[in-house]
Amino acid sequence: MRTVIFLDLDGTLMRNPFHSAVFPVVGAQLSAKTGLPAGDIVLRLRDENLARRADPTVSAALVWDWDDIVQTVAGRLGTVFEGNLAEIVAAHAAPPDTAVLDDAPDVLRSLAAPHRSLVAATLGLSKYQLPVLDALGLRPWLAAVLAPDLTGASKQDRSFYRDWPAAADLCVMTGDLYEDDIVPAQGFGFRTVWKAPAVAGLDALDPFERPAAYPFAADQSVRPDAIIRSLAELPAVVDRLEGAVHER
Ligand SMILES: [Mg+2]
Numbered sequence: 533m534r535t536v537i538f539l540d541l542d543g544t545l546m547r548n549p550f551h552s553a554v555f556p557v558v559g560a561q562l563s564a565k566t567g568l569p570a571g572d573i574v575l576r577l578r579d580e581n582l583a584r585r586a587d588p589t590v591s592a593a594l595v596w597d598w599d600d601i602v603q604t605v606a607g608r609l610g611t612v613f614e615g616n617l618a619e620i621v622a623a624h625a626a627p628p629d630t631a632v633l634d635d636a637p638d639v640l641r642s643l644a645a646p647h648r649s650l651v652a653a654t655l656g657l658s659k660y661q662l663p664v665l666d667a668l669g670l671r672p673w674l675a676a677v678l679a680p681d682l683t684g685a686s687k688q689d690r691s692f693y694r695d696w697p698a699a700a701d702l703c704v705m706t707g708d709l710y711e712d713d714i715v716p717a718q719g720f721g722f723r724t725v726w727k728a729p730a731v732a733g734l735d736a737l738d739p740f741e742r743p744a745a746y747p748f749a750a751d752q753s754v755r756p757d758a759i760i761r762s763l764a765e766l767p768a769v770v771d772r773l774e775g776a777v778h779e780r
Contacts (some may be wrong), residue, residue: 533647533701535774538693538717540707541661542652544727545636547765550598550666553624554617558602565611569637576605577694594678595742596657618659625667632668635765640673642767649675651696655703655712657681674697688716695721702777704770706760715754723773725766735761739769 542548553580555577559570568574577598584595594600599617606613624630643650650673654661659681665671678692685692697703703722707713724741734742742759757770 533774533777534545534699535648535702535770536651536696536705536706537643537648537770538651538653538696538705538722539650539674540705540713541665542656544633544669544706545640545652545670546633546664547631548660549621549629551565551661553629554620556706557620558613558617560612560726562613562614564603564605565606565610568609573605576612577601580605582705584637592684592686592692593657596655598657598660603718609658618663618700621660622663622721630664630668632670636763637669637673639763639766640670640748643770644673648770649696649700651665651694652677652679653687653713654679655687687712690720693720700723704765704773706766710752710754710756716754718756720753724756725758725760725769727763728756728759728761735758737755737763738776739770761776 539545548574555574556570558577559573562568562573565571580601581595583749584590584601586615640650651673652665654677656679658677658681661679662671663676665674665677676696678694680686683692683694697720704723704725705713705717706727708727710726714726718724730747731746734745737745739758739760743755743757746759757773760766760769
């Protein structure tokens with residue numbers, strides 16, 4: 533059989549340097565130029581990202597192009613940001629500004645098999661994500677990286693996943709964000725594994741029993757196939773999903 537395992541990056545496999553290194557640089561410079569508090573600047577950046585996410589006329593790549601977001605916000609404040617965010621990311625791509633999560637390299641090593649493809653599925657643009665993947669040593673495990681600038685789509689669109697599902701007997705999507713990683717992927721017929729926030733009592737349950745016990749909100753009708761608290765649980769979950777395909 534062929535299995536494709538789509539892996540979200542930020543909050544799932546790794547921590548990126550935006551919070552630790554990029555936004556502080558942008559906030560400090562634009563604060564000095566405008567007199568606004570740095571925290572206010574960063575809030576404006578997040579608001580601009582949210583506004584772009586909510587606007588279907590904005591391309592997926594521009595929604596997540598933080599260079600463009602920074603210059604747009606700076607322009608509204610009558611100034612420009614002197615610098616390049618991709619360069620700041622590249623300069624801070626290694627720990628301690630970034631980190632692997634949950635022993636991700638060991639997990640990827642456990643998941644790797646000739647019949648499986650491990651594919652990164654991220655809303656971060658490749659210019660920001662590839663330097664971090666390289667610095668953290670995660671890139672060699674990945675057959676491909678799917679990102680909005682490379683696919684022309686967001687995770688809400690089937691086309692984001694390109695031709696990978698067509699050649700697979702089983703697609704598994706793993707990520708930490710219910711709306712981005714679980715809901716659309718489940719709709720595309722993938723099996724989904726949610727790395728969910730901690731809930732008291734849930735860890736004692738089997739990963740496949742946790743969705744029935746998780747306190748989903750009333751409007752969260754989509755259920756993941758399994759819930760994990762750490763990536764370390766993922767290899768066994770994938771083994772069982774593959775076993776279920778064999779039994780069909
Ligand atoms: Mg994430």
